[in-house]
Amino acid sequence: MRTTAFHLVTRKETPQDAEIISHQLMIRTGMIRKLGAGLYTWAPLGMRVLQKVEQIIREEMNAAGGLEMLMPAVQPKELWQETGRIDDFGGQLLAIHDRAMRDYFFGPTHEEVITDFVRNEINSYKQLPINFYQIQTKFRDEIRPRFGVMRSREFIMKDAYSFHLSQESLEHTYQSMKQAYTQIIDRIGLDFRCVLADSGAIGGSGSQEFHVIADSGEDAIMYSDSGEYAANLEKCEAVNLIATRKDAAQALNKVSTPGQKTIDELSEFLGVTSDQTIKTLLVEGTEKPVALVIRGDHNLNEIKAVNLTAVASPLRMLNDEEIKSLTGCDAGSIGVKGLNATIIVDRTVANMSDFICGANENDFHLTGVNWDRDADFDSVEDLRDAMEGDPSPDGVGVLREARGIEVGHIFQLGNKYSTAMNAVVLNEQGKSQAMEMGCYGMGVTRMVAAAIEQNHDDKGIIWPANIAPFQVAILPMNYLKSERVKRAADELYESLNAQGVEVILDDRKVRPGFMMSDFELLGIPHQVIIGDRSLDENQVEYRNRSDMESIKISRDTIESMLVEKIRA
RNA sequence: CGGGGUAUAGCGCAGCCUGGUAGCGCAACUGCUUUGGGAGCAGUGGGUCGGGAGUUCGAAUCUCUCUACCCCGACCA
Known part of the structure; x- marks a missing residue:
């Protein structure tokens, strides 16, 4: 393929609405263009990559x-x-x-x-x-x-x-x-x-x-x-982080916690770490409201929650009014003691002792809370997101x-x-x-x-060999004026084509720097630069897109070297 | 779905507040020069200012409305 016969429209500037690198590079290289929200045209350049991926999938399927x-x-x-x-x-x-x-x-x-x-x-x-x-x-x-x-x-x-x-x-x-x-x-x-x-x-x-x-x-x-x-x-x-529940050591105590709503505020106010507290999350249930209880430093896993039969699907947190009428307090002071809801606790919570939770009364929390003695739960489930550092569920290693x-x-x-x-x-x-x-x-x-997210640098895409839109780019310096360069470039182009190598020859009237930047952006794996300078020594210049190191290669061996690299 | 924002040439933007008939950079086109790292000079083409309605002698600009697009959010307990 010659660039003048292809559709190549690159952009130097990063599009304003593209946030991630693959999106930016696909727009800049002209692989895709947006038609509307979530709708994209695949231009010929992008199509070549798409078809390579499809072909690999087809062959393996x-x-x-x-x-x-x-x-x-x-x-x-x-x-x-x-x-x-x-x-x-x-x-x-x-x-x-x-x-x-x-x-x-x-x-x-x-x-x-x-x-x-x-x-x-x-x-x-x-x-x-x-x-x-x-x-x-x-x-x-x-x-x-x-x-x-x-x-x-x-x-x-x-x-x-x-x-x-x-x-x-x-x-x-x-x-x-x-x-x-x-x-x-x-x-x-x-x-x-x-x-x-x-x-x-x-x-x-x-x-x-x-x-x-x-x-x-x-x-x-x-x-x-x-x-x-x-x-x-x-x-x-998410495994239980507490092997066995310790006996209660503290008495139940109601403490004033004015204005302390979040776990972070609360634990700082009380001078404790957040793993001594619990969060009581009220959600819509299939029959009656459900309280999902997880440790203060954990996150609720919504998928696990919604898969429970007692929890309504889709998952919906109770709103402020519903919370008020059920508990008599606002979100921020909800606790498990005396709560009129189906109480489902996370595995780790089930083994906690002397913990802290809301008192179901605004601006008050309870400390020294213990299961059985002070409150009860209906069932134990895996409710939380696993965290980095947790033991792996299969017992081997750490997550x-x-x-x-x-x-x-x-x-x-x-x-x-x-x-x-x-x-x-x-x-x-x-x-x-x-x-x-x-x-x-x-x-x-x-x-x-x-593939682009994983294979790029600050200059552009670095295509994995098997899905690159072209395998080889021939970049002639001064193709339109130097007969010698033109002949050398055309010869290499024709012979690679004849061997079934997907090669693109840049025959545009553009300056060298522009051409090289373009092909770095496009990420063609093998690039051959042909100019009068190296032809004087009967050589051409080879660069691999992944390292961009220039190597002088004799004109007699460049073709076999490329074919060998591509077939490898 | 809720909240916020934007809409002016292919792309990125200014002009709007204070109404007077549209501009800049990039890209494109022509010519000359240049030719191993995104060239320079000179010139050229391209816009129903998102759509509709209103106010006004006059609307890109003010008002209303519709639409499209972008971003954020949906665990405080």
Whole structure:
């Protein structure tokens, strides 16, 4: 490709509304352009990268036995009524209608469509197991799209769905998908972790996420510093930090704490550390209000909370009025003694003794509070976020925290959809049986952004070799005036092309500094600078984008050297 | 969904307070010079000032309204 025949429009300045580096660089290189909130055009440059990622995914999915297909992006509302998932997805569903006012959704995911397909196509256990996938545009009407294609509304996803007669078969395919995902991200060249995850609106039993490690990641992931355990913070088990509850040493005492509302204010006022206090959080319950109790220095894990049967979904904190009428005090003075609510305590809280909590009376707190003697709870659950330094739940090592970008998520769905939609097969006994199902998603467009988050410097992108839009850039100095330079550049360009190397030759009429800055921004892995200066010695100059060190190479060997580096 | 902000040329902005017929930088185009680290000079093109309504002799500017986009927030107990 010659730049004059390509569409290359770079910007020197950082766009004003791009907050994270991948978004900035994708705009500056011209890979993408914004059309509206969460809507992006992929220009030819970006498209080349996108297609590389898609191709790697395709190859690994095919190798793992996946069968590629394509389903409609637009889905009849009736399908979603069959599974009752309209409420689960809520406002994220983009509702549309046709001229006859029939209702449709633009698909955010395709469990319903594939299950409908399969219930009509698959009738016998002999056709199982089977694993279908597609690479397709989805739309999720995010509350707040941001970070460019990292969290856009319209995006491209690879989604796969497997069907099985037995749980064992499902687990087998699940493991092979896990392996395929690992190989995909390895081939793309990114540093990632596979972590335990909550299955959220998709549902089902087991699920794991694949996170590309990056400081800008929207998810917190916890991992053992010396073991195998790794989980999304949402899902990470938080262990009991107090082995056994000590006997009460203090008498119950009501103290005046005027104006002390937050845990930090309270513990400073009383001269204690926050781990001697507890927080009582009042939320809407399925039957009556629920008090979720965690230690003062801990954070409530909303996913864990909302998964409790006593807690209403979605999670809603009681408002000031409700708190006042239930406890007689304002938020800031709520405590567990004499509280008229279902009291659920975190594991660590259950073993606390001589602790401090609100007195259910404004400007008063209780110290020396002890379970059984002063207050009771209804049940003990894992309610809090795990923290860095906690023992790992599997007993090996200590937890560390990292930020991750979720690029893949695999689920064992069981028969949730097949039962709801009556997707059954005849088994070996000739009996009708609901199929077991798995689903496996991967964010293709997000993967591109994640790759940039992990591979850039202050000059621009540093593409991993396997997804670079071009492998080699030929940068001729004074191409339009120097016949010698032009000939050398054209020759190398033609012969690399002939060997199937993806090469871009910059034949624009631009000054050298401009050209070199542009290709540093674009991040092409191998760059060859051809100028009269080095041609005098029958040499050209080679630079690798990752270190940018200039090496003089003989004209006779540059081509074979490049081919060797690319094939390596 | 709640709160805040912005909207003027492809991009980034000024002008608005105090109404008088739109400007700067970058980018683009032409010419000349320059040619190994984002060149210089000269010139050129490009704007229903987000939409609608109102006030006024006159509105980018004042008023009302709609829309779009951006940011922040949804654990004080």
